[in-house]
Amino acid sequence: MKMISTEKVAKATNVIQACKPSLIAQPKPRSPKVVCAKLGKGMSGMYLAGPLIIMNSRYFEGDEKLEDPKWLSILAHEMEHMRQGPIYAYSVIGELEAWQAGWRVLEAHGHPLTPAQLEIMALPVKMERTLLKHAQQLMEAYAGKAYGIKNRPLYPAYLELLVWLGLKS
Numbered sequence: 001m002k003m004i005s006t007e008k009v010a011k012a013t014n015v016i017q018a019c020k021p022s023l024i025a026q027p028k029p030r031s032p033k034v035v036c037a038k039l040g041k042g043m044s045g046m047y048l049a050g051p052l053i054i055m056n057s058r059y060f061e062g063d064e065k066l067e068d069p070k071w072l073s074i075l076a077h078e079m080e081h082m083r084q085g086p087i088y089a090y091s092v093i094g095e096l097e098a099w100q101a102g103w104r105v106l107e108a109h110g111h112p113l114t115p116a117q118l119e120i121m122a123l124p125v126k127m128e129r130t131l132l133k134h135a136q137q138l139m140e141a142y143a144g145k146a147y148g149i150k151n152r153p154l155y156p157a158y159l160e161l162l163v164w165l166g167l168k169s
C-alpha cells in the first residue's frame, strides 16, 4: 500500500473544486487521504471510511495520474462519497450524486459525455422513489448488472428504515 503525497492530493482537490461538481464544492471540500492498493479488477477507486480513499494499483501506477482528467473524475466521485459518509454512499441516491460529480469534472475538462451519460447527468437528485428507481435502471443499463446498483437501497439505510416503519414514503 502506497500513500499519495498530500501536496498532490491538495492540488487535485483544488482542480476538482474549480470544476464545481455541485455538492463537494460547497463550502470547501475536505482533502482526502489517498492510498494506492490492489482492488478488484473492475474497480478504479473506492471510498472506505473517514477521509480514506483507495485507488486501484492495478491501473493507478503513479502520483502523476492525479493530473489525468479520468483519474480526477474518479477522485471526485470518491470525494463525493466521502462527503456523504459510508451509509449514505451505499444507496442509489449516493451513487447518483457521485456519478454526476465525477462526470462534471470530465465535462469541465472538455470530455464530451455520451447520450447515456447525459441522460443520467440530467436527473434531479431528489429523495423520490420513482425518480431513483428510474435512475437505478439507467445506471444498470450503463454499468451492467455486475456493478450491483440493483442491490443498493434507493435511500440511505436509515431513511429506508423510516419507510419500512411507515413514517416516510
Ligand SMILES: [Zn+2]
Residues within 6 Å of the ligand: 077, 081, 095, 098
Ligand atoms: Zn460510487
